[in-house]
Amino acid sequence: MRIASTKKVDAGTILAQTIYNENGIILIKEGKRLTEKLLQRLLNNGITYIYIEDGKTDDINLDQVIPDKLRVEATNTIKETFLELKELGLGQRSYVLEKRSEELSNVVEQILSEIQLSENALSLLADIFVSDNYVFQHSLNVTIYSLAIGVEMKFTKKQLTEIGVGALLHDIGKMFIEPDILQKPAKLSDEEFEIIKGHTQIGYDYLRKHHYIPAVVSHCAYQHHERLDGSGYPRGIQGEDIHPYAKVIGIADVFDAVTSSRVYREAMLPHEGLEILYAGAVDLFDKEMIEAFKRSVVAYPNGLTLKLSDGRVGVVLRQNSNSCDRPVIRILEENDEKITEPYEVDLEQTVNVTVKQVMVD
The missing domain is CATH 2.30.30 (SH3 type barrels.)
Structure with a gap:
């Protein structure tokens, strides 16, 4: 199998990897001959790249560190938790989060176990899932990448658990922002962008009300858009004032953002995402952490x-x-x-x- 740009695939090409929705239901099964209608459906769902059969590369296998079953279960846990919290609103402390905290910790432990047991670097391009809300898949991907960096940097088990939960919840503030702004397909106005930026403060204020959530987890939500040179938000803090977990999550967040399809732009390939991070090394991101990430993620996936x-x-x-x-x-x-x-x-x-x-x- 090889990777191809969805918009350049000809009708009649055979799909080499099954595509699922976020609930694990098959949308298009591998071996299916793609029609113009199916190809357009993929593009409409933000699938920028697909795996196809070509007769010369059919023996090439995908190295999936995170099994499909775990990805589906983890995404559903995130989705259910976030939607319950959104429905209850910001007004008061929610016992939903306390009830769900054990499930979120279990998600982190399972992902961590897969990463530690695998000899393969991460290649999430191999995981084709269609999601109706970018935040859910993004939160999972950022958790996977953050844990991979943490393992490579030899964080302790306690630190890995904290950074994993922090990564899962880093964008919780976005659930309290109006969907028409959060999912706007066109360029945001300056005012709308300021509203989006407010998710860091909203998430921090929300999480710190819950005494069973560690303070460092709240700071992951608060600081993951801060940058070493002070150019980030919400406070514009610099260097050592930024918590190490937030530095790690910031790297994972940017990489997943640019390598994921969005309504207003196509996904970059992994090597392009890494180039963006390297361009920001020293000034924006911790160089040691970027090097750790480079050792953890596949730049050129199988089939490319x-x-x-x-x-x-x-x-x-x-x-x-x-x-x-x-x-x-x-x-x-x-x-x-x-x-x-x-x-x-x-x-x-x-x-x-x-x-x-x-x-x-």
Whole structure:
């Protein structure tokens, strides 16, 4: 299977990976021949990239660190919790959160266990889920990425649990913002953007009313948009004044935001998301944490077509556990011509060859 841009896939192409909704119900099953109508349905649901069969890469497998079943269960827990809290409103302390806190902690523990047991780096591009609310999937993805950074940085079990719950709840304030602003498909006005930015303060004020929620979790909601140079919000604090958990969640938050499809823009690929983080290293983000994230996440997922610096073209076959940006490539073209006998190139061993271009046409 290989990765293709949904808008450039021809009708008649066979889907190689099942697509689910957030409740785990199959929307389009693998092996289905895609029609124009199905392709448009995928685009309307924000699916920017899909896995397709092409006869040359059908043996390529996806390295899924987080099983589909766990993703569905975790998303449902987040959705149910957030919607119950939204219905009750901001006015008073909610015992729903206390009741659900054990379930949220269990979600964190299960995700953490999968990350610690897996030898593979994270590749959430392999997890195709259609969600009716970006906040639910985003909260889960940010939790997965944050825990991966925390594991790589050798945080203690207590710290990992705290940062996991903090990541799950980091955007809880958005549930109390009007949906027509939160999900607006067009560019936000300055006034609307200020309302959106208010989710950090709302989330902090809401969480700190609940004595069973650790203060550090409240600060994850409060500070995850702060930046090292003071250019963030809500307070514009700098450097060491930002809690380490918030620094980690801030990195995970940006990466997932740019690599997820939104109503107003297409998703970037993982390597592009990493480039954005590196551009902000030192000034905006903690460099050590970004390096830890780079070691945790796949830059070029299995099935992605790459053009190498020497002109050869191939598809990512598998990952190298010690070099998440230097995978093994199956070469399919040389000198602008398709070859009859594909072969492998290990970029971890072939240091004089680099990735020149990602091709998803």
